[in-house]
Amino acid sequence: MIGIFDSGLGGLTAVKEIRRLLPYEDLVYFGDTGRVPYGTRSKETIIKYAAQDVRFLAEFSPKAVLVACGTVSSTAMEEIRDLFDFPLIGVVEGAAEAAAKQTVNGKIGVIGTSATIKSGAYTKKLKEISSQFVITERACPLFVPLVENGFVGVDDSITRLACEHYLADLRAAGCDTLILGCTHYPLIAKTIAKTLPDVKLISSGAESARKLQEKLSTLGKLADNSNSSCSSNCYGKISYYVSDDIESFSQSASLYLGADMDGKVHRVDIEKY
Amino acid sequence: MIGIFDSGLGGLTAVKEIRRLLPYEDLVYFGDTGRVPYGTRSKETIIKYAAQDVRFLAEFSPKAVLVACGTVSSTAMEEIRDLFDFPLIGVVEGAAEAAAKQTVNGKIGVIGTSATIKSGAYTKKLKEISSQFVITERACPLFVPLVENGFVGVDDSITRLACEHYLADLRAAGCDTLILGCTHYPLIAKTIAKTLPDVKLISSGAESARKLQEKLSTLGKLADNSNSSCSSNCYGKISYYVSDDIESFSQSASLYLGADMDGKVHRVDIEKY
Numbered sequence: 196m197i198g199i200f201d202s203g204l205g206g207l208t209a210v211k212e213i214r215r216l217l218p219y220e221d222l223v224y225f226g227d228t229g230r231v232p233y234g235t236r237s238k239e240t241i242i243k244y245a246a247q248d249v250r251f252l253a254e255f256s257p258k259a260v261l262v263a264c265g266t267v268s269s270t271a272m273e274e275i276r277d278l279f280d281f282p283l284i285g286v287v288e289g290a291a292e293a294a295a296k297q298t299v300n301g302k303i304g305v306i307g308t309s310a311t312i313k314s315g316a317y318t319k320k321l322k323e324i325s326s327q328f329v330i331t332e333r334a335c336p337l338f339v340p341l342v343e344n345g346f347v348g349v350d351d352s353i354t355r356l357a358c359e360h361y362l363a364d365l366r367a368a369g370c371d372t373l374i375l376g377c378t379h380y381p382l383i384a385k386t387i388a389k390t391l392p393d394v395k396l397i398s399s400g401a402e403s404a405r406k407l408q409e410k411l412s413t414l415g416k417l418a419d420n421s422n423s424s425c426s427s428n429c430y431g432k433i434s435y436y437v438s439d440d441i442e443s444f445s446q447s448a449s450l451y452l453g454a455d456m457d458g459k460v461h462r463v464d465i466e467k468y
Numbered sequence: 469m470i471g472i473f474d475s476g477l478g479g480l481t482a483v484k485e486i487r488r489l490l491p492y493e494d495l496v497y498f499g500d501t502g503r504v505p506y507g508t509r510s511k512e513t514i515i516k517y518a519a520q521d522v523r524f525l526a527e528f529s530p531k532a533v534l535v536a537c538g539t540v541s542s543t544a545m546e547e548i549r550d551l552f553d554f555p556l557i558g559v560v561e562g563a564a565e566a567a568a569k570q571t572v573n574g575k576i577g578v579i580g581t582s583a584t585i586k587s588g589a590y591t592k593k594l595k596e597i598s599s600q601f602v603i604t605e606r607a608c609p610l611f612v613p614l615v616e617n618g619f620v621g622v623d624d625s626i627t628r629l630a631c632e633h634y635l636a637d638l639r640a641a642g643c644d645t646l647i648l649g650c651t652h653y654p655l656i657a658k659t660i661a662k663t664l665p666d667v668k669l670i671s672s673g674a675e676s677a678r679k680l681q682e683k684l685s686t687l688g689k690l691a692d693n694s695n696s697s698c699s700s701n702c703y704g705k706i707s708y709y710v711s712d713d714i715e716s717f718s719q720s721a722s723l724y725l726g727a728d729m730d731g732k733v734h735r736v737d738i739e740k741y
Contacts, residue, residue, distance in 0.1 A: 229503075229513050230503050236712050237712050237713035237715075237716065240711075240712050336613070336617045337610075337613060340609070340612075344610060353610070353633060356625060357626055439509050439513050440513070442510075466739045
């Protein structure tokens with residue numbers, strides 16, 4: 196199986212893409228809904244929480260874990276990678292590669308949580324690809340609460356105003372490509388696109404699914420349906436675990452998955468890990 | 469000493485008032501900055517976190533603990549009160565009493581986190597005072613992130629729009645008094661007042677300090693400065709504990725306290741309690 200985790204529900208935007216790319220894989224998703232958000236916390240706390248999250252997923256003996264959280268991917272990857280013997284894939288690398296491919300004028304914008312932008316992880320990765328890129332980063336700490344509280348309508352006036360507030364710098368910088376460095380942001384992508392017309396948006400969650408596929412392919416560990424008793428349309432199993440109550444997760448999950456949620460939801464006391 | 473806790477920094481608005489009313493008391497403040505916010509979590513999780521918070525403060529043998537968190541005060545008071553042998557004072561009662569005294573037309577509004585409004589605790593308490601009151605409650609889940617991310621200028625356009633979004637119902641209901649049922653909200657009181665002119669605003673944190681004073685007076689446990697070697701202007705000692713890093717707390721605390729922070733800040737691993 197493949198483990199996936201996020202501070203909350205945003206990582207489900209990566210699950211959506213994994214199921215499209217890797218339909219035969221069994222998946223276990225953990226959302227730390229009892230401690231969300233991570234993006235406003237200190238590096239030390241983010242590392243502690245992320246290590247607990249992966250220790251929980253390790254119980255399922257995953258062949259890989261996708262860190263579907265922009266904050267953990269940019270802040271704590273080195274620290275948690277050392278603790279485990281299975282591959283950990285974050286969202287930074289895939290999104291940076293996709294942005295590097297898409298940009299024409301070499302001007303790339305990055306938006307994320309405060310912790311993600313403070314880390315400078317996207318700039319570092321993009322500069323490794325080409326030192327010529329001109330990169331503008333901007334923390335957008337209101338975007339996660341806006342998404343989580345349902346202000347996701349394309350013409351929502353508060354979200355429009357928040358986009359204007361945060362994204363004006365990126366427009367002024369002339370970016371032609373923008374990395375959505377937090378897995379919550381695809382839910383307000385249309386409002387972001389209205390604020391930055393003609394800018395190519397890169398979903399870090401979706402791109403990380405592609406990196407996961409590459410990694411498993413390299414390792415020769417991709418699941419296929421040859422052992423399955425079901426038809427070629429048969430999906431692998433999926434289970435969800437959360438650290439707060441099950442009901443509110445179930446109510447919101449379909450919004451992120453873009454489809455009805457299948458699979459069962461369980462509660463876990465993550466502080467024990 | 470007196471213990472005070474909140475999910476984060478909002479409870480400092482109560483500390484400010486306690487120091488004015490009870491200058492000779494020693495205070496220990498705990499802010500659960502590693503798990504803030506509480507107001508969007510389930511009742512079960514709020515009870516669990518609040519019990520840990522009070523268990524930590526119990527180590528200091530407090531004569532009373534002020535629950536300076538609107539969410540815990542409205543959602544978990546009965547459950548946590550049973551666990552401890554010192555008095556626990558929440559913010560609901562004092563604010564409800566103050567609103568009952570202030571209102572002329574009997575139409576009272578209440579704003580708070582999702583959990584606070586879901587609890588109906590303010591309506592219950594106000595109805596106990598008078599069944600004639602007409603009460604309008606409204607959850608304002610964006611207010612805490614707006615305050616925590618610094619959108620506190622009186623003419624901040626995003627906060628103005630959020631106020632209009634949340635408070636239009638209260639204006640339509642003709643409320644002449646509004647309870648700020650979350651200890652973060654005094655920081656945007658001026659913007660709220662612009663949206664609801666001529667409405668009397670009640671700060672639940674400040675009113676709870678008055679209830680605390682009443683309680684200690686009844687118990688004959690008020691500190692005075694008779695044993696103190698310092699002048700009559702001498703304050704009791706204050707210590708701060710937080711569950712995330714110390715630096716970000718120190719940077720923001722003066723905003724809530726309305727003065728420079730005195731006293732030391734320490735970090736505590738609250739999950740162990």
